[in-house]
Amino acid sequence: MKKYDVVIIGSGLGGLECALVLSKEGMNVCVVEKNRQIGGLFQSFVRKGTTIDSSIHYVGSLDKGEILYQYFSYFGIMDSINIERLNGNGYDHIHLGDDHYSLAMGHDNFVESLSARFPHEHHSIRRYCDAIRKVGELSSVEVLKTGIFSGNGMDYFTQSAIAEIESLISDKKLRDVLWGTSLLYAGIKEVTPFYLHAITNNSNIQGAYRFRGGSHQVASALAGEIIKNGGTIMTDSEVTRIAMEGDHLKGVVTSNDEMVESKYVISNLHPSSTLRMLDENNYIRNSYTERIIKSKSSYGLFCLYMVMKPNSYRYMNENHYIKGNSPGDDYALVSMQPPVRDRAFAEVVTIVAPMYYSEVERWSETTVGNRGEDYREFKEKRSQKLLNYVSASFPGLKESVEYMYSATPLTFRDYTSNPEGSAYGMQKNYKTPYSSLISPKSKVPNLLLTGQNLNVHGVVGVTITSMLTCSEILKGDYLAKKIGNML
DSSP states (O other): OEEEEEEEEOOSHHHHHHHHHHHHTTOOEEEEOSSSSOOGGGOEEEETTEEEESSOOOBOOOSTTSHHHHHHHHHTOGGGOOEEEOOTTOSEEEEETTEEEEEOSSHHHHHHHHHHHOGGGHHHHHHHHHHHHHHHGGGSHHHHHTTOSSOOOHHHHTSBHHHHHHHHOOOHHHHHHHTTTGGGGTOOTTTOBHHHHHHHHHHHHTOOEEETTOTHHHHHHHHHHHHHTTOEEEOSOOEEEEEEETTEEEEEEETTOOEEEEEEEEEOSOHHHHHHHBOOOSSSOHHHHHHHHTOOBOOEEEEEEEEEOTTOSBOOSSEEEEEOSSTTSOEEEEEEOOOSSOTTBOSEEEEEEEEOGGGTGGGTTOOTTOSOHHHHHHHHHHHHHHHHHHHTTSTTTGGGEEEEEEEOHHHHHHHHOOGGGOSSSBOOOTTSGGGTOOOSBOSSTTEEEOSTTTSOOHHHHHHHHHHHHHHHHHOTTHHHHHHHTOO
16 A cells, blocks of 8 residues: 555646645655546647647746746746747737737737727726736735735636726727637636736736647656656546545545555545545535535637648747627637747647537537547537638638647546536636635645636646645745745
């Protein structure tokens, strides 16, 4: 029987970050992952010799001195990942019908570039930029130095994102531009808090980057540090039970009935999945479990991965969000992976669009590779529709595609264990913020939670949450100050 200080369920970003930090502090940790490949949404896959990113297309706050750069430097992985800064004059482009707008990096550049298109809104754009920067500063390096990971942002969690935009901006077209990247945080106008909108957009303004050679580099680099610190990573090993012995946590049991004992268990899974596998106990009420299980998830994604013909389509070092003028028009993100061979031409282009679980629910009892011909036809039809829609804005794109692959919420469900294949975990609602903000510390002593479902999703949000989880074990302001003052 194996014994560890900490067992971590799931090797997504939050789980790996917890394992690295705790192993760095001398604890004996074990990460248990049900899949053969680690990384969660940071997984890449290979088709016909080409590496394709499954989910992570770009990340923000990676300029030197910004918060994610600080964390990745503390983790010791900055020298192990190959990143490319996006176009500073337009890292994101918003297409609204026939109109096209660029979002620039750097707060002043952001204001000036949009003001050139909306000169009558110059003062309002400045106020908007100040508002999102204020939210971003709650999680800055300077805040870390004071011994906390993030300041109190509840005022922003209780504000409607779209209402705040409308209060700052008069021009309807400009409002649509600022809402144009909402796919990044599963934005829904009726419920999304301003905090989510602000921290996501501010992070990209502070330095948006892509991964050259695949986003899996992050997971591999974190895993390398964990192993270097003496930690263990078990793959192809699914946790089926979180075991209690009386009123005490004992460890986890895997699908092959192996007991892995530990003092602490950290679950990187959706809280509902965690509660379902937890032994009966006197700490958690059935009413709480039911509330978590019934909690609403953010929408899923349909991803169309296209391997391009060699030297056929120019690489674009920016992302494009496309939305038609009519309410029923599709909404899509077009993103390219930095090419590895000839940097002038695109090698992999990914189109991402929202997809609700109800669209694929009829195949919910199936598994990857065994969903049937009607599912394949469904994906092919959706792929062609999405490609045709995007090609109207990018002439020649369709003709340059050599191979296509696709993924639906079912794919994400089976690889990440998120209910209904939600891309961003539990849906955040400004009207009921406390119902979807979950503490890393559970009611069961020594059972902790981490991951995108707890507080804020996205790479920065998950990283902050994982540090909060670790601090429940390490106690006090020690960890925050250590990370904040390291450079």
